[in-house]
Amino acid sequence: MILILAAYIALLSFAVHKFAGKNREKWINAGFLTAFVLPLVVFFLLLNILGILTGAGMGSAAAGLLFGAATCITGFVFLYIGYTANPGHS
Structure with a gap:
């Protein structure tokens, strides 16, 4: 699971x-x-896909929350890069 998240x-x-x-x-x-x-989008897709395939509602919700949180943190990193970038490169 961690390797899939990292990839x-x-x-x-x-x-x-x-x-x-x-x-x-x-x-x-x-x-x-x-x-x-x-x-x-990631949370609800993982919740529905994993919930249907495995039948584990709580497990798929936890996986969806983990992937959603990782996506959100990555988005804030992108925002940081965008706001701290040199305006001359635009």
């Missing part, structure tokens, strides 16, 4: 880095989407 965060970070590059506004937009929109 998920690594792929998310790689995708945002390739998408945003050195553009400050793209980092900020990606941070807001990753911090506030994507965790809800």
Whole structure:
């Protein structure tokens, strides 16, 4: 589970880095989407998919909450990168 979480965060970070590059506004937009929109989607998808496949409601809720929280923290890191980036690179 931890390896899947690490791979998920690594792929998310790689995708945002390739998408945003050195553009400050793209980092900020990606941070807001990753911090506030994507965790809800990830939580409900994992809750439904794991709940149906395994039949474990509480376990799938815990996994969804863990992945959602990790996604939210990653989004705040993206926001930090965007707000502390040099405006000259935009």
